[in-house]
Amino acid sequence: MRREPHPITGGMYEDLGDGRVRVEDPRTGGYGIFTWNGSWLEGDVTHADLHMLVYIGGQDLPKGKDRYWAMTPPIEPDGEVLVKGGGSMLAAGQEMPRVVAMYKADPGKETAHGVRSAGHVDLNFLLDNDRKPELVPDVYRLESPMPGGPLKVDIARFFEQRYHDLEVERIWKRSWQLACREDDIPNVGDYMVYRIAHLSYLVVRTPDNGIQAHQNVCLHRGRTLREEDGKCAAEFRCPYHGWSWRLDGSLKEITCEWDFPGVREDTARLPGAKVATWAGSVFINPDPVAEPLEDFLGPVMMEHYRKFKLENRYKQAHVRRVMHANWKIVMEAFMESYHVIATHPQMMLSGGDSSNIRYDVFGNWGRAGHLGITSISPQRDIWKTEEEQLAEHRYVADLNAEFLRGVIGDEVDQYSDAELNDGSFNNLFPNCHPWGGWARIVFRFLPNGSNPNESVMDVMLLAPWPEGKPKPAPAKMKLLAVDEPWTTAPELGSLAKIIDQDCLNLPYVQEGLRAKQPPYIWYSAYQESKIRHFHTLYDEWMKLPAQSE
Numbered sequence: 254m255r256r257e258p259h260p261i262t263g264g265m266y267e268d269l270g271d272g273r274v275r276v277e278d279p280r281t282g283g284y285g286i287f288t289w290n291g292s293w294l295e296g297d298v299t300h301a302d303l304h305m306l307v308y309i310g311g312q313d314l315p316k317g318k319d320r321y322w323a324m325t326p327p328i329e330p331d332g333e334v335l336v337k338g339g340g341s342m343l344a345a346g347q348e349m350p351r352v353v354a355m356y357k358a359d360p361g362k363e364t365a366h367g368v369r370s371a372g373h374v375d376l377n378f379l380l381d382n383d384r385k386p387e388l389v390p391d392v393y394r395l396e397s398p399m400p401g402g403p404l405k406v407d408i409a410r411f412f413e414q415r416y417h418d419l420e421v422e423r424i425w426k427r428s429w430q431l432a433c434r435e436d437d438i439p440n441v442g443d444y445m446v447y448r449i450a451h452l453s454y455l456v457v458r459t460p461d462n463g464i465q466a467h468q469n470v471c472l473h474r475g476r477t478l479r480e481e482d483g484k485c486a487a488e489f490r491c492p493y494h495g496w497s498w499r500l501d502g503s504l505k506e507i508t509c510e511w512d513f514p515g516v517r518e519d520t521a522r523l524p525g526a527k528v529a530t531w532a533g534s535v536f537i538n539p540d541p542v543a544e545p546l547e548d549f550l551g552p553v554m555m556e557h558y559r560k561f562k563l564e565n566r567y568k569q570a571h572v573r574r575v576m577h578a579n580w581k582i583v584m585e586a587f588m589e590s591y592h593v594i595a596t597h598p599q600m601m602l603s604g605g606d607s608s609n610i611r612y613d614v615f616g617n618w619g620r621a622g623h624l625g626i627t628s629i630s631p632q633r634d635i636w637k638t639e640e641e642q643l644a645e646h647r648y649v650a651d652l653n654a655e656f657l658r659g660v661i662g663d664e665v666d667q668y669s670d671a672e673l674n675d676g677s678f679n680n681l682f683p684n685c686h687p688w689g690g691w692a693r694i695v696f697r698f699l700p701n702g703s704n705p706n707e708s709v710m711d712v713m714l715l716a717p718w719p720e721g722k723p724k725p726a727p728a729k730m731k732l733l734a735v736d737e738p739w740t741t742a743p744e745l746g747s748l749a750k751i752i753d754q755d756c757l758n759l760p761y762v763q764e765g766l767r768a769k770q771p772p773y774i775w776y777s778a779y780q781e782s783k784i785r786h787f788h789t790l791y792d793e794w795m796k797l798p799a800q801s802e
Contacts, residue, residue, distance in 0.1 A: 255309045259302060260601035261633065263353045266301070266309040274310035276301045290757075304754045308599045311753055312738040314746070322746035323676060323693050324656050327569060327716040328725055351602045354633035359608055366398050369779060372609035372631035376624050378639060379646050380671055388669035392556045393624065397613045399782035399789075405773045406788050406800050408766045411579045416795075417450070417705040424683050424794050425449045427540040429549045431685040431697055432456045434568055434715075435533050436727045438464065442486040442500060446479055447537065450700045453477055454526055455489065456535060459500045464530065466537040467502045467523040489523075498523050531555070533564035533715075534687075550681070551616035557623070557679075557689060560672065566715035568727035569693070570744040573711050575701055575735050577760035580684065580708035581791075584698040586755045588680055588787070590622065591780040594632055596754050604628030604635055612782045617790065619783035623677035623689055650674050653691060660717050680783060682790050691717065694748070706763060712745060712752065 254268040265277040272289045278298050285298030289310030293299050313319070361368050376393075383389050410416045432447040433456055444457035446469060453469035455478065469477050471491035478489045478498075488505055490497035495508040502523040507513055526539040529546035536546050547555065576583045586592070590607035593600055600607070605627040613620045626642045629635060637645065650673040657665045657673075665673075675690025686696035693714040701707035711730075718724050731742055739749040739756070766774070776785045792799060 255313070257305075257309060257599060257602065258351050258353050259305055260351070260353055260598050261356050262302075264298075264301075266305050268310050268313075272310055274301070274306050276306075302598055304596050304757065305598050307754050307757055308597075308750060311750070312740045314740050314743050314749060318743035318746060319750070320746045322714060322748040323691050324653075325746050327567070327660060327718065352604045352630075352633075352635065353602075354630070354635055356632060357634045359631040366396060367779065370608040370631050372606075372629040372636070374609055374626050374629070374642060376611060379624060379643065382643055383670045384647065385669040388667065389671050390556065390560065392553055393671050395553065395613065395615075396611075397553075397615055398779065399612070399614045399786045401785070402778045404776045404785045404788065404800055406776065408769055408772050408774060410791075411582055411766050412705055412763065414703075414705055417700060417703065419795055420700070421450045421452070423796065424791075425452060425539070425700075427538070427543065428683050428794070429529070429536045429538045429543065429546050430683070431681075431687075431695070432466065432535045432537045434727060435464070435530060435535055435564075436568060436724060437482075438535075440485060443484050444479065444486055445482045448699070451703050452539070454537060454539075455479060455523075456528070456537060457486070457500055464528050464535055465500075465502060466526040466528050467498070468525065470523075471496055472520040472523065473507075496520075532558055532562075532687075533566060549617055551618055553615040554618040554679075554681070557620065558687070560667065561675075561690060562720065563687070563715060565718050565720050565724075566693075567718050567724040568713055569716040570714040570742070571711065571728050571730040572713075572733060572739065572742040572745060573709060573730055574733040574737065574739070576708045576710050576756065577706070577736075578708060578763040579705055580698040580700050581787075582762050582766075583708050583710055583759055584680075584684060584686070584696075585784050585787075586759060587678065587686060587696055588619070588621075588783045589781050590678075591777065592758075596758060597751060601630060601633070604630055606630040606632045608632055608780070610780070612779060614783060614786040617682040619680045619786055620689070621678050621783060623675050623679075624671055646670060646674060657691065657717060661719050664720060680787070682787060683794075693717075712739075712742075712748070714745065714748075 256267040258265050263279045267275045269275050274287050274289060276285045276287060276298050283297040285296035286294045287301050287306055289306050291303045291306060360371050362371050362373060364373055380389055380394060433445040437445055438458040441458050441460050444455050447454045447456055454466045455469045456466045459465050469479060471478055473494055473496045476491055476493040478491055488497045488499055497505040499505050502525055504521045526537040527543055529536050531546060531550060590610045593607040608631055609625060609629055610622045611625060626637060626645055628645060629637050647670055650670040653673045654665050676692040677689035679689050680686045684698045688694040693716060695713040695715060697711040699709040701709050733741060739745060739752040742749055
């Protein structure tokens with residue numbers, strides 16, 4: 254049973270079981286009992302922090318699974334750890350005192366690049382004091398904040414059908430999108446079905462060991478050729494009338510072809526999409542004249558990930574759920590840490606409030622939090638001296654190195670303190686979030702068919718793996734039921750409880766936007782700058798008028 258103080262009020266939240274939470278007020282000695290989703294049941298304390306209630310009283314993870322996701326053992330079949338790396342930063346954190354401090358407004362401060370949080374840390378200080386300065390990548394020193402001030406954005410794009418339809422034509426039919434991992438289709442004939450809006454593609458390993466993507470539609474009467482992913486296919490035969498195409502998309506057979514004179518030439522090949530791979534992932538682009546994937550990613554993005562060898566990672570987990578909100582609304586919840594103080598209060602029990610996160614944008618890629626001090630909380634008047642910051646930075650680097658040495662061996666010595674600390678939450682336009690460093694997370698956000706008020710969210714974890722050692726088979730996708738808690742996927746570790754807190758907000762954002770007057774919302778100059786960057790690109794791709802600042 255969980256029992257934790259609130260990081261700001263000090264109120265004690267205790268799980269009573271059966272979805273009930275007791276909340277004690279330390280100032281009055283009073284109490285209240287609530288359901289995990291916020292309903293008051295009894296007591297003189299009649300208000301509680303909804304997200305703290307979810308964290309304490311919502312569905313929990315199985316015993317032993319409530320661990321920091323980036324430091325869980327890569328493999329645990331039947332309880333046996335096949336790689337030495339274990340441990341848990343979360344478990345270590347639970348042994349530390351909980352930090353409770355009253356709220357204090359962050360006054361901000363001027364820096365060379367603009368106004369930042371009063372807890373701003375000059376990352377060059379940490380880089381200049383790295384214990385392996387020769388290993389620090391130059392890309393870590395780049396600073397590229399999104400220019401401009403707060404951005405006003407119209408709300409129609411989040412629920413009107415015309416925007417969804419335009420997205421299909423101008424984004425989904427023209428942009429590079431993550432379809433799968435190469436390891437998902439290791440053998441000839443293995444294929445994945447990639448769906449985006451009403452479009453569907455077969456991403457298949459061909460006999461020449463290449464990868465191609467074909468439109469997943471029979472050219473006879475339009476039936477989809479495959480509904481599910483598959484292994485070792487020899488052809489794609491339509492279940493309706495038996496027309497078939499080879500793995501390379503060329504026509505193999507028209508049943509009763511005598512009845513279709515002159516049709517073979519028109520149906521000789523399944524329409525396809527461009528395919529390219531990067532860092533072990535397969536991307537497709539339906540636009541036949543699209544720019545190369547490398548140009549779309551950009552040199553800064555590729556350099557940032559280069560040493561982390563994502564191609565060596567293996568897919569440890571893959572979980573999917575339908576969300577009651579537009580894909581952009583869901584995606585935005587994972588593009589900033591501004592919401593931590595309200596949505597993830599338990600994170601502040603270790604000290605920090607994440608207001609001093611660094612945000613950069615480069616082309617189609619956004620980067621956040623690749624380096625920093627997590628225990629500073631200017632919104633609660635908690636500070637660190639430079640000496641304390643450096644000590645914390647090195648401590649975390651050593652902790653990560655110890656864990657990683659049990660997984661990838663002496664390869665860990667190739668990384669600087671800065672790289673060992675990297676757990677950045679990054680995003681690639683339009684809908685893929687490949688987190689950096691050792692965070693393991695890859696998010697993907699998709700429209701749910703043609704419904705602009707729903708979306709599909711994928712969560713994948715790419716675990717580090719020793720170079721040259723055969724990788725395990727990638728995890729199969731687990732499909733959660735609508736509204737099923739993410740904690741029913743314990744393979745996600747403590748990330749599952751965090752996502753459950755995020756998901757509590759999202760349907761109410763969708764509902765609120767549809768009702769909002771005036772019909773626009775605001776994004777901040779800095780902490781929501783990656784979202785501003787996304788909407789700037791979105792407007793360009795959609796050929797919409799520029800939004801107001």
